[in-house]
Amino acid sequence: MEKKKYQIETQCVQGTYQPGSGEPRVLPIVQSTTYKYEDSDVVAGLFDLTVDGHMYSRISNPTVSELEGKIALLEGGIGALAVSSGQSASMLSILNICREGDHVISSSTIYGGTFNLFNVSLRKLGIDVTFVNPEDSDEEILKAAKPNTKAIFGETIGNPGLSILDFEKFAKVAKKLDVPFIVDNTIATPYLCKPFELGANIIIHSTTKYTDGHATSVGGVIIDGGNFDWDNDKFPELVEPDESYHGIRYVEQFKESAYIVKARVQLLRDFGSAMSPFNAFLFNLGLETLHLRMERHSENALRLAEFLQNHGSVNWVNYPMLSNSKEYKRAQKYLPKGASGILTFGIKGGAESGKKLAKYLKLTSLVVHLGDARTSVLHPASTTHRQLSEAEQIASGVAPDLVRVSVGIENIQDIIEDFDQALKAVAKTI
């Protein structure tokens, strides 16, 4: 890919799309399920995966492919697979290498939806997940390993606890176990953090969040670092013939792309959670300003965090870039350009006040979403995390008084004034 030589800002804008003379300058939406061929041999070649091209949009589509190319470029991976949601990306990232009887180690400070997927739905399929405290030592984490452990999973910036993943430690454990290190890089985005440079082997994103950036579309992506040797006796499905695909051997035929090719031609074929071309168009459009947005989200979040820290109605503030944060050192190390737009704070008056706050905010709206250009708030204990037990809530970093803010890219003074007046109004009611 020639565009590798450009800096990330240029890659965000230009991606891999290179129109020929007279072709649309803007990435076109190819809203077609199907592709016409003159010759059956070409279709046979497409089926055999010996010819590049599109056959049916559940498996691949030209608009979606350009998005995949851009995200792979941004993350520094060798290939990507776009899917219908972030949940689908995390599910397929595991199912691609685990079957009934296998085991995964996961950090406990992960997104609530991923926690449920691992804790409930994967278990129903016979895949066992052990959650570890990510602050435990590498020896401690290694104790969770079993002979059938097939992956270790973590989030760059844990949502909503805002713990920063200790990449060095997790990569070391993964190396020791000879299993892939899978990282959810949704909150950081490749503009702020490049997990492949820190030992990750597979990256996933909910593109619904900062990739989109405007809260228009649900989507996800899996990116392959091409830096894991699957031929180590732990992953026979990548090495031995796939009988569901007339005996194809992924590692032999696709070398370092084995994982991402298998995810597409086997799992996307069978489970069908494909991304629509129109959504891919919107995600690509979002990525064109990712670098500008992430810079401003990070700057605004730090300014709001500093303001809230000195507010009379606030018990505590958690933002990794605050110099008194326990994550500050790690944030400096892994997120030198900024810590993204999510911050949390404890509101005086606890859960009751947390629930009330949204009513008094004017500019800021209550949504369960994050990563939007517009500032939003959420009280997780009474909303997104209500399906978890209190112990599970606390294990995933949710206290009863915790308010999560997804700081947008509006004028920071306007954002600060909105929180100031709302916090004062809530204080009068308690």
Ligand SMILES: *Cc1c(COP(=O)(O)O)cnc(C)c1O
């Ligand atoms: C939202 C989110 C997901 C799930 O993504 P969907 O697109 O909502 O399915 C996964 N991981 C993180 C960190 C998220 O914020």
